[in-house]
Amino acid sequence: MSEQTQERDLRVNMLNSFLSCPHRDTEKLKDIHLEMSKADPLFYAHLAAWYFKNGDIRDHKEIFTGILITDEYLENREVGLALFRKLPVFLKRRIVGFIKGKKIKLRKKTGKKITRNKKRVDEITIKEKNVGLFKNLPTAFKKDVKAYLNYIEKDPDLFDSIALKNANDLKGLYASLKIPHSTRTNDILFKRKYPEGSKLNLFKEITETKNPAKVARLIVENKIPYTVAVGLIEKMTPSILVALINSMTSQELINNIASLKEKGAMDNPDTKELINQKLEMAKKSKKISALKSKQAKKTGRLDEETTKKLDEIVDTQIKSKGTIKIPTAVLVDKSGSMERAIEIGKNVSALISGATESTLDVIAFDTMAHRVQANGTSMSAWEKAFAPIRSYGGTSIGVALDSLIRRNVYVEQIIVITDEEENNHPYFHDVFPKYVKKFNIIPNIVIIHIENYYSSRTFSTFLKRNKIPFDYYQPTGEDYYALPGLIQLLSKKSKLDLLYEIMDTLSLIHISEPTRPLYISYAVFCLK
DSSP: OOHHHHHHHHHHHHHHHTTOOOTTOTHHHHHHHHHHHHHOHHHHHHHHHHHHHHOOOHHHHHHHHHHHHTOSSHHHHHHHHHHHHTSOHHHHHHHHHHHHOEEEEEEEEEEEEEEETTEEEEEEEEEEEEESOOOOOOHHHHHHHHHHHHHHHTOHHHHHHHHHHHHHHHHHHHHHHTOOOOHHHIIIIISOOOOTTOGGGHHHHHHHOOOHHHHHHHHHHHTOOHHHHHHHOSSOOHHHHHHHHHHSOHHHHHHTHHHHHHTTTTTSHHHHHHHHHHHHHHHHOSSOOHHHHHHHHTTSOOOHHHHHHHHHHHHHHHHHTOOBOSOEEEEEEOSTTOHHHHHHHHHHHHHHHHHBSSOEEEEEESSSEEEEOOSSSSHHHHHHHHTTOOOOSOOOHHHHHHHHHHTTOOOSEEEEEEOOOOOSSSOHHHHHHHHHHHHTOOOEEEEEEOOOSSOOOHHHHHHHHTTOOOEEEOOOSSSOTTTTHHHHHHTSSSHHHHHHHHHTOOOOOOOOOTTSOTGGGOOOOOOO
C-alpha cells in the first residue's frame, strides 16, 4: 500500500467512525483516533473542532478531548483544554477517567423477555470492561480542573445547582485528582450533609410536604430535574407535572415521554399542551439528537398527534445537518440475510428524503429491482413503505441501476447499501457505462458497506478494476443514533470537499487572560 493510499485510508476510517455509536465502549474507536492523531496532528485538531460544531455522539467528543489533552504537541493540548471547558461536568469526569483508564459496565439485551415487578421487560446482561488511554494526567490539565472546581465552589448557588444533578461526577473529579476542597463541599459531596437554605436540602422538604402546590413551587424555583424529582414524589398531581415539564429541556422531555405518559401527563389538557409546546421548541433546538425522537416513539403507545410531532422533529433535525442538492438514488440490497441492510436502507432513505432539495429514487433489489415509494418524507412514512420488503434471493446490484435506465431516471449520486456480495448478472460495472452514455453524467457512487456473517469486497473490487471512482462508508453497531452524521458527509460533493471544510474550521486559542479567572476565560474558541 502506498503512503498516499494509507493516508487516505486513515481519513476514510476516521470519517467512517462518525457513523458509529459505541455507547461508552470507547475501545472500539480509540485506536482509530490515536492512529489519526499521530499520522496528522494538525488535521486531527481541526477535525476535533469540526466535530464539536457538527457532531452529536458524546463518545467521540470524549475521545477527541482526551487524546488532544495528552498530545505531545502543546498547540493540540491547548485545543483539548478549550474543548474540555465547553463540556458539562459529567463529560468532564468521563474524560478524566478516559485518560487515566477506567472500568465501565456494558449493558446488552439478550433478546429474551423476563418478568420484573409484574411487567414483561427485556433481559439485560452486564459486562465489565477496562477502557481508556491509561496515561498520567498532564499538569496543565490538573490545574485546569482545579481552576474549574475552585471557580464553582466560590458560587454556592452554582455549585448546588451542579451538585443537584451531578453530585457523583463532582465527587469523582475531586477524588480522582485529589483536589483539596472546602468544608462545605466535603459535607455536601462526601457526607451528604446539606447546609440550611441549600438547594440540596430541598429533597427532604419535598418528600415531607403534603401540599402539591408547594412541591410544584419548589420544583420551579430550583429547576429540579425530572429524573431526580420522579424518585422523590410518590404521587404526581397535574400541578407538579406542569412544574416538571416547565423545568425540562426539549431533549429531556423526549427522553422521558413514555414516563410522562405513564404518570398521566397526556391525559390532562394543560400538561398535554405544555408537552406539545416543548416538542415544537425541539424542532429549532441545536441540542436534539435526531433519531432519539424516533426511538421515543417505541417506548410507549403515544397518540397520533404526539407521534406526528416526533416525526416532525426528526425531519427538521435531519435538515439541520445539511442539505443534499443533487438528484440521488438509494439502492438497498434485499438479498438473503440482508435484514440489516433493509433496516439501514429505510433509515437512510428517510434521512435523505428529509434533507434533499432535489429528487430521490429508492430501489430495493435482489435479482430483481423493486421501487420503494413513501407517502411523504417522515420516518413513519418510510417505515410503512419498507414494511413489505423482505430479505430474499441472490444479488445483482446492476439490476437496480438498469431499472433507473429503463425508467429514464437521471441522478448525480448513487448510494448503494450492500454487503458487496454481487453474484448475479447484470453486474453494476457492466451497466454503469450504459448509464453514463445515456445521461452524459458520471454519478458519484457511495458504498455503505454492511458487515455480514462473511466479509466480501466483490462490488468495490469490480469498481476498482473498471476504474469507476467511489466513496466508501461502513457504519458499525446495532443501533442507528449516529446515522444522521451521514447527511453531513453526503451533503458535500466529495470527500475532498469535506476534508477542506474540516481544515477551514479554525481553532484559535488563548488559554489565559491575566485580568480574568482562568476557568471563565475559556479562551477564544472560534468555529468558522
